[in-house]
Amino acid sequence: MTSIVVLGSTNMDLVAYVAKAPARGETVTGREFRTVPGGKGANQAVAAARAGADVSMIGAVGADEFGSRLRAALEHSGVDTDLLRTSEGPSGTAHIVVDDEGGNAIVVVPGANATVTSLDHGDEALIATADALLLQLELPLSAVTAGAVTARGLGVRTVLTPAPAQPLPNELLAATDLLVPNEHEAATLTGLADPHAAAEALLRKVPEVVVTLGAAGSLYAARGAKPLVVPAPRVRAVDTTAAGDTFVGALAVALGEGRPVPQALAWASAAAALSVQRPGASSSMPYRTEIDTAFDPTHARRDDRDDRQEADAV
Structure with a gap:
């Protein structure tokens, strides 16, 4: 079984649905x-666990009801x-507005994540047991960088989601x-609007x-x-919150299992497509059997820059 450690945020999502x-x-x-329980770190942890990995979480919640x-x-x-960890004070929160098109706007208040x-004690030993360390940017950059550097020194694969987007230190x-x-x-990281140019x-x-x-x-x-380019399944979105985190969690599992990159991307896209058809963040994330059922292996063989679907799936 793939072993994944997530160093990241844990928030309670406060979600309002509006036309x-x-x-x-x-x-x-x-x-x-x-x-709804959320936070980019916790979301990726739940996504990876439901996708079939052995997952451990490093981060902090507050000493409040949300933390429990x-x-x-x-x-x-x-x-x-x-x-x-449990820190004195409030847990992190994300204040989310979801419209009828499935789009969202989010304000994150870090709380305990900050x-x-x-x-901390024991974190390095835990990272050493992992096949991959998943990182995001809802914790202080000092912790994210420390985690990445530690993982690199231990030969553990590091997967970074640069969100919320901000300038990244060279060390990270x-x-x-x-x-x-x-x-x-x-585009924010590179100043280039074209994804192909940005990736390059x-x-x-x-x-x-x-x-x-x-x-x-x-x-x-x-x-x-x-x-x-691997296309996403054609679906109609209800709520795109945490679709990207679902994709990353599932992708880490697929790569950890040794799947070829095209197949891993298609499998992760199937997971994300399932998540956008349900409301909420972690509550929308599919289990492995659901992903396997939805997975279309023909998507793993396609390369089409102009393919457009009906709703955001990743």
Whole structure:
């Protein structure tokens, strides 16, 4: 079984569903409100665990009711939380508005996540047991960089989701094996709107890049190899929150199992496509049997830059 450690955020998502998101200064009436366990780190941990990996979480929750619920939700999905810290003060929260098109706008308040500034006792030993370390940018950069450098020194594959997008220190990039931005994050990191050009630019800093393209699928680029675009399944989205995290978690599992890159991308896209058809973040993530059923191996053999689907699936 693939072993994955996630060093990342854990938030409670406070989600309001509306017909149309409010403009600045505008008040609208929502039709529903939910609290759903989330955070990019926890989302990727749940996605990987449900996809069939042995997953452990490093991060922090607050000493509040949300913290207890977040820890319980991770454990319910099979994620080990022995090294998930409890910090004084509130847990992290994400305030999300989801419109009828499935789009979202998000404000993240870090809470306990901000206290994770470095690796703690036992973290390095846990990372040493992993096939891959998953990282995002909702923890302080000092901790993310420390995790990546430690993993690189231990020979553990590092997978970085650069979200929320921000300038990345050279030390972090030098310790990253696979960078997985979406097309907007890739543009922010490089100043290049075209995903292919952005991926090429990013390859000067990391050996492998996967740019997720929403409804168009995903673009894989590696040094010395021809770029590959694998399309996403054709679906109608209900809520795209955490679709990218679902993709990354499933991709890490597929790569850890030794699947060829095209097949791994298609399998991860199938997982993400399932998630966008359900509301919520971690609550929308599919289990391995569902992914296997939805997986279309013909997608792993296609390379079509102009393919467009009906809804964002990654």
